[in-house]
Amino acid sequence: MTNPFPFSAIVGQDQMKTAMILTAIDPGLGGVLVFGDRGTGKSTAVRALAALLPPITVVQGCPVNSEAPQDCPVWANVTDHTTTERPTPVVDLPLGVTEDRVTGALDIERALAHGEKSFEPGLLARANRGYLYIDEVNLLEDHIVDLLLDVAQSGINTVEREGLSIRHAARFVLVGSGNPEEGELRPQLLDRFGLSVEVASPNTVEERVEVIRRRDAYDRDHAAFMAKWQAEDATLRDAILAARAALPQVETSDEILHDCAHLSLALGADGLRGELTLLRAARALAALRGAGRIDRAHLRDIAPLALSHRLRRDPLDDAGSSARVARTVADTLP
Known part of the structure; x- marks a missing residue:
């Protein structure tokens, strides 16, 4: 699998990169909203930052990426308590997604027939301890956005159907991007994002040439390009970890x-x-x-x-x- 574009190699877009880095230092900031032109590196920056961060330790088979066995939900029936490392998750939330796909779905028939809680985890479970990325967030249905922002605020996803209730941890950094020409977010939703950034295409020939040069090198000789930027990404990773430790x-x-x-x-x-x-x-x-x-x-x-x-x-x-x-x-x- 091809590694994401290195975060340090992104040309310009300093405010966007700063906002992303600050959410990595303090995930409780409330996420980032990035509005601007298409093709300005919004999704690239999210995946690049997640790839730059150290891997997370998770219990093998835990559907919500818990670090300790006691934190795995009871309904998951996790019996193997060995741990493994996996990259910081980045989960894409597509337009037109249903509420059940986001929150997860309860199997009511099995619950009624056998008295067992059967739960199919959704995107929020996969995004726990990582990033949930929504492209064109201004086109997402309002009730889905409300749901996401409420869960992002509380850190808990609750699914209730026919008297049954399931809860699990859902702590993630919400990153939304969009083009203001295609519609605006409601003010109450804007306010729930911690940080916002307006990005634009590079407006100088030199910057645009450098973007083309780096992207072409990434595509043509991937291994050499990644090796070239590995040290700078490692330096930034160390700075983020040091800032996390110093924050309190x-x-x-x-x-x-x-x-x-x-x-x-x-x-x-x-x-x-x-x-x-x-x-x-x-x-x-x-x-x-x-x-x-x-x-x-x-x-x-x-x-x-x-x-x-x-x-x-x-x-x-x-x-x-x-x-x-x-x-x-x-x-x-x-």
């Missing part, structure tokens, strides 16, 4: 909390999810950069990713949400 020790001052609240109020962001996400993302960024405490530079750098999709529309402002955030950050956090 990153200090947060009262001044930073005031800055988060002040910035959200200045932008008119609804609710408190913006401040909380801004704080968590800034902490992850500080850990990535080896800083022992959050400072204003971290807030300034991460604010467009954490807040731009939470703004109310302003018909009198044609600058766009990212520009509005940047402008307000400059005024609020000098």
Whole structure:
């Protein structure tokens, strides 16, 4: 099987790569929404990052990728408690998918006839401890998106049919991508994504040539290309693991909390999810950069990713949400 394109070899798209890395450091950030042109490396970045991360340890045969035998659901009837390593899962959720395919399905006939709970795990079980990727998320049916966001928030998938109930762990990073020309997400759904990024095709000849050169090398001499970028991916992997370890020790001052609240109020962001996400993302960024405490530079750098999709529309402002955030950050956090 061909290895995914190396994460370090992706040309440009720095904000998208930063957002992906921060979710690897702190999966509790709430996922990433990537809006932009087709062919800008959105799905490539997700698979590349998952391939870059160290493999996860799982119990052999556990359908939800549990690390310890006691964490495997009872209904799975896992008797072999040996463990193995497998790559961080990346599960694609196709458009038109049914709810049963996402959450899993109960065999009601078997339950009634034999008194046994028989459960066929769905995509959420496979995505546990990994990534769930939705291309064209703006075209996905609303009730499926609501379901995914609720599960992503709670970390538990619950299936109830005819008085029977099944629960299992479903902790994953939700990554949605789409083209705004094909429709927009509802504001309440936008707000549930932790970070958002707007990507565009490279606008210089030099960048476009470099994209072509690297992709051509990847296709023509795969082994040599992977070997060339192996060291850079390994360096990034070590940085992510170090940041994960340092994350709990990153200090947060009262001044930073005031800055988060002040910035959200200045932008008119609804609710408190913006401040909380801004704080968590800034902490992850500080850990990535080896800083022992959050400072204003971290807030300034991460604010467009954490807040731009939470703004109310302003018909009198044609600058766009990212520009509005940047402008307000400059005024609020000098």
